[in-house]
Amino acid sequence: MITLLPEVTEKVGVPRTLHVPFKLGRPCGEPFDFETRKKVINQLLELAAKPAGTRMEYIE
Amino acid sequence: MKSRTKIKSKVAVAFLENFPKAYNNYTLKHVSKQPGVPEANLTKPLAECKVALLSTAGVHLKTDIPFDLDIQDHTIRIVPGKAQEEELTVTHMYYDTKFAKKDTTIVFPIQQLKELEQSGVIGSVSDIHIGLYGGIMETEQVEKESIPKVVELFKNKDIDVALLVPG
Numbered sequence: 001m002i003t004l005l006p007e008v009t010e011k012v013g014v015p016r017t018l019h020v021p022f023k024l025g026r027p028c029g030e031p032f033d034f035e036t037r038k039k040v041i042n043q044l045l046e047l048a049a050k051p052a053g054t055r056m057e058y059i060e
Numbered sequence: 061m062k063s064r065t066k067i068k069s070k071v072a073v074a075f076l077e078n079f080p081k082a083y084n085n086y087t088l089k090h091v092s093k094q095p096g097v098p099e100a101n102l103t104k105p106l107a108e109c110k111v112a113l114l115s116t117a118g119v120h121l122k123t124d125i126p127f128d129l130d131i132q133d134h135t136i137r138i139v140p141g142k143a144q145e146e147e148l149t150v151t152h153m154y155y156d157t158k159f160a161k162k163d164t165t166i167v168f169p170i171q172q173l174k175e176l177e178q179s180g181v182i183g184s185v186s187d188i189h190i191g192l193y194g195g196i197m198e199t200e201q202v203e204k205e206s207i208p209k210v211v212e213l214f215k216n217k218d219i220d221v222a223l224l225v226p227g
Contacts, residue, residue: 001223001224001225001226002223002224002225002226003226004226005084005087005088007084007088008084008087008088008091011088011091011092011093011094012091012094013093013094013095013096013097013098014097014224015097015098015099015100023077024076024077024080024083024155024227025117025152025155025156025157025159025160025166025167025227026159026160026166026167027117027166027167027225027226027227028165028166028167028169028225029166030159030166031159031160031162031163031166032162032163034165034172037165037166037169037172038172038175040169041169041172041173041176041223042176042181044223045106045111045176045181045182045221045223048102048106048109048221048223049102049106051101052097052098052099052100052101053097
């Protein structure tokens with residue numbers, strides 16, 4: 001899961017989170033910034049293959 | 061949308077944009093602490109996995125019934141995998157939707173998933189995806205009705221990976 005509010009998702013017990021530094025309402029970056037979009041999706045998929053409980057920070 | 065809901069939405073969006081830390085604390089108070097995390101792990105390579113999106117940003121087809129912001133609308137919207145970006149929109153009151161309405165891939169990156177299917181990074185993109193309205197404080201109906209429905213749909217479609225995207 002992408003998270004914009006890591007303390008909240010930690011409390012809910014989400015198995016895997018990717019913390020992104022974007023604004024609320026823009027979890028995959030700014031409109032038409034498709035390069036960032038690709039990075040977010042690639043990092044989310046990388047996260048999916050990791051064990052439950054993994055917390056990742058988005059890498060620019 | 062009722063005018064009372066419109067005002068509530070404007071206040072909420074102004075609050076989160078000007079006081080993000082306070083907004084986080086407010087949200088945190090409404091979340092119940094769950095012990096542990098679900099132990100579901102991938103059993104095959106990503107290149108063989110079927111991937112679906114689940115968004116709580118209020119994503120739905122333009123032709124579908126929008127989420128009802130005047131109530132705690134916990135119903136789900138199914139977004140077909142073949143849906144094009146221009147066929148989608150968002151209905152939400154707790155974030156500024158003008159950016160997501162310009163480019164829905166910022167909350168629902170289905171085009172990027174399709175590209176990864178083409179290049180063989182993932183096995184396939186699911187033919188169904190889920191849109192939910194995440195602006196719900198009372199989560200009982202979501203837990204009782206919506207989540208079991210989504211789990212059943214995803215199980216029936218043999219989804220291996222669900223990517224959750226908030227609003």
